[in-house]
Amino acid sequence: MSYNILICDDEQDIVSALKIYLEAEGYRTFAAANGKEALELLDREDIHLVLLDIMMPVLDGVSALSRLREFSNVPVILLTAKSEDTDKVLGLNIGADDYITKPFNPVELLARVRSQLRRYLQLGGGAVRESVLVIGPISLDDGSKAVTLDGEPVNLTPREYEILKLLMQNPGRVFHPRDLYRKVWNEEPYGAESTVAVHIRHLREKLEIDPASPRYIRAVWGQGYKISEK
Amino acid sequence: MKKLYGSFAAKLIAVILLCLLVLAFVGSAISAMLLYQWDAYTDSQESFRKFMVADRAESIVHDTGYIYRESGEGYVSDPNLRCTVLNGAGDVLWTNYEDEDVIWQTTERIPPNYNLEYVEGNSASYYDGDDMPVPYEDFEVVTPTPAPTPYPTSESDADLPQPTAAPSLTPPDAPRWNVSEFGSGEWHSFHSREEMDAWVAEKTLTVKGYVVKDMEPRGDLWQRANLASFLYTGRFAVLWIAGLSFLLGVLLFLFLLRAAGHRKNTEEIVPSFVEKIPFDVFTVLVIAAIAVFMTPLMGGFDWPEILFALIPCILLIGLSFLLWCMSFAVRVKLGTLWSGCLIVRFCRWLWKGLTTLVRHLPILWKWALGLAGAAFIDLIFRMNAVWSENRATFFWFLFWLLAAAATLYAVLAFRRLRLGAKEIASGNLSSTVEEKNLILDFKDHAHDLNHIRDGLNEALEKRLQSERFRTELITNVSHDIKTPLTSIVNYVDLLQKEEPKTEKQQEYLEVLSRQSGKLKKLIEDLIEASKASSGAMAVDLQPCDLSVLLDQTAGEYAERLEKARLELVLQKPEIPVTVLADGRHLWRIFDNLMNNIVKYALPGTRVYLRLQESGGAAEVTFRNISREPLTMDARELTERFVRGDASRHTEGNGLGLAIAMSLMRLQKGEMDIDLDGDLFKVTLRFPKA
Secondary structure, rough: OEEEEEOOOHHHHHHHHHHHHHHHHHEEEEEOHHHHHHHHHHOOOOEEEEEEEOOOOOHHHHHHHHOOOOOOOOEEEEEOOOOHHHHHHHHHHHOOOOOEEOOOOOHHHHHHHHHHHHHOOOOOOOOOOOEEEOOOOOEEEEOOOEEEEOOEEOOOOOOOOOOOHHHHHHOOOOEEEEHHHHHOOOOOOOOOHHHHHHHHHHHHHHHOOOOOOOOEEEEOOOOOEEEOOO | OOOHHHHHHHHHHHHHHHHHHHHHHHHHHHHHHHHOEEEEEEHHHHHHHHHHHHHHHHEEEEEEEEHHHHOOOOOOOOOOOOEEOOOOOOEEEEEEEOOOOOEEEEEEEEEEOOEEEEEEEEEEEEEOOOOOOOOOHHOOOOOOOOOOEEEEEHHHOOOOOOHHHHHOOOOOOOOOOEEEEOOOEEEEEEEOOHHHHHHHHHEEEEEEEEEOOOOOOHHHHHHHEEEEHHHHHHHHHHHHHHHHHHHHHHHHHHHHHOOOOOOOOOOOOOOOOHHHHHHHHHHHHHHHHHHHHHHHHOOOOOOOOHHHHHHHHHHHHHHHHHHHHHHHHHHHHHHOOOOOOOHHHHHHHHHHHHHHHHOOHHHHHHHHHHHHHHHHHHHHHHHHHHHHHHHHHHHHHHHHHHHHHHHHHHHHHHHHHHHHHHHHHHHOOOOOOOOOOOOOOHHHHHHHHHHHHHHHHHHHHHHHHHHHHHHHHHHHHHHHHHHHHHHHHHHHHHHHOOOOHHHHHHHHHHHHHHHHHHHHHHOOOOOOOOHHOOOOOOOOOOEEEEEHHHHHHHHHHHHHHHOOEEEEEEEOOOOEEEEEEEEHHHHHHHHHHHHHHHEEEOOOOOEEEEEEEEEEEEEEEEEOOOOOOOOOOOOHHHHOOOOOOOOOOOOOOOOOHHHHHHHHHHHOOOOEEEOOOOOOEEEEEHHHH
């Protein structure tokens, strides 16, 4: 089955490029030049995902998003030229599922689109077993010791698995590297705390689309690490 | 009513009416006063008439007596008066009274006209009896000085009867009265007062006067009686007239005051030419005019000429006064009463001149003048001390009290200025030096201080504004650059996927791809740098363990360091080193510094990352050996777009150090760069939490 993706950006060249990429992946695309057109298209067509620019004439992305959320829970990825953290937080708070900053890497964009579509259409509503921990696209089944990302199995080393399990069991809590080391390695670190940082980095590379700006596995600089959604 | 105020005709009529009322009031008031004095309000009409007639009648009776004494003939000048003349023995000498009904009668005595002399011993007093009754009491006075010539004569006395003719054979010890009837030349001598009195009584005429009841309508008495009746009947009317004219006059006067200055067709108060005269000059002029108009009244009261002087004088005085009052009202309405005074203007001019002089006098001159004045006053007190000890002490005390007050004021004023300047110097640009109650140079100084503060405020505001503007500009421009850059990146990527390609095409596309990637990084760094340096970045200070941060950094960079063939050596204490910092900014600093190290450090060398506490500060030191020789000084390295190698061939844009330094400053920390040969050393210093 092919998915319908709505691309909303006032820059025609970007829309065209996005069309080429998305259609090469087998998606059907619709284009809107501003928020108003996007809302009209959403009303007419069966849209599975929206790529929404923020700075647009007539009706900007943020306003369009808040109106859209009144009647639909279709996944929305914000395209933004603003790289400030406050803008991202604002976008996520009013109902965006993800964001990507311009100028973006096409590969990253496609990865995020894929991830959002899978979670929205394939995993939605499935009964979750008790031994399964879920944070965003990441789910960890302690029974089968399996970790999946958007339903795809991910290979983790035992240490990485232990660290991820500890973080996912306590979402939002900040772990000091020393505490992580003690709990996972079961011994005192004696100066080996940076090993934890290396493992975290590996986890990010396996689980995050852009490891340089992670969405889930985060470092709290000067304090430790935590896992959290958004 | 409003219309009336502006109407000239109404005012003119009011003035004329007022004149008439004033005259009526003055006339009726004087009449009432006289009537009151003549008891017209308490007596009956009959007695008032008698009173009015009596005065004149008496004088006519006297006249009749004198005429008879001189000429021996009876004459009465008024047809309504009857007289009877009797001698000392009571015999009727002459009469025209025929037992008619009378309303008033009188008896007058007319003494003889004689000369009299009183002699006692060698002294003598001489009296000219003339035609007046002799005041006998005066004869008791004795002249004590001896008079060798008892009967002095002079040429002027030649036509008088000569007293020397009197007999002088009486003994010198007995007092003697010599009397001679005027004009007869015959002397009588008496040795006692009683004898002489009897002689005078015998010679005295008695005149009886009667005013008849049925008067003929002519003559003085008839006029008087008639006037008396008229006045008596009108005695209350006069009061009414006085009261009414007074009341109406006051009303008209008030109307004129209210209307003064109003003109037709305008709401404003219009000053006339009179108001051009300064008020005090005007007042003096009016007083002078009133004084001039009063002079005729000051002279003798010649009836009835006085009436002709009185009426115009009263009118002129009244009009002058009215003019003054109206002008006063206009000035009050205009608010120019005081400012219009010549004397006020002069005082103001004098004050202004003096204050300007004092203001423009240099402060040293002021000091010198003040001191000289004080010394002068002191000198006077010292001189006073010689002749009045107590008073001098009092003034000495007063002088020092004043001196203490003056110096205290100066000290307090200086203190206020000092505190105000301190506030401004400490950066509190909202503080104001209170200018109230300060004088002269203190006030100027306070004003200048406030001016400086305003200037600083303005400069600061401008700088902040331009910083904000610059940041905004860079952010907006960067945003606008990002959109086309997105297309470039995307289409380069698409081109790379197109097949077939020549080798050259492949190579060129790689250049495009690499350079667009650099451009992207450059723009992001540019925004970061401008925000960090202008302080437009939010800083959320939290306790951060630098030790943990070092571990995290080491972990993040482990693989890249390995790839660059660098060995990282961590040196840090076992205990946590906590500082107040914003973790994300802190990471950005570490990230930038490590990035530089990975890029520019000589492969195969060690990189030292040391954390230590020294004094109250935590210090992180990054040390590495540079791959290229370092040809510039440390300062230049942190300038934006300057990289360690002047040739700029390697990757990176040189903004990293500048951003790191700005971010350190944002978190109240310091960053130092040391270059020692090929050793590149960065020190981060944080104040301890």
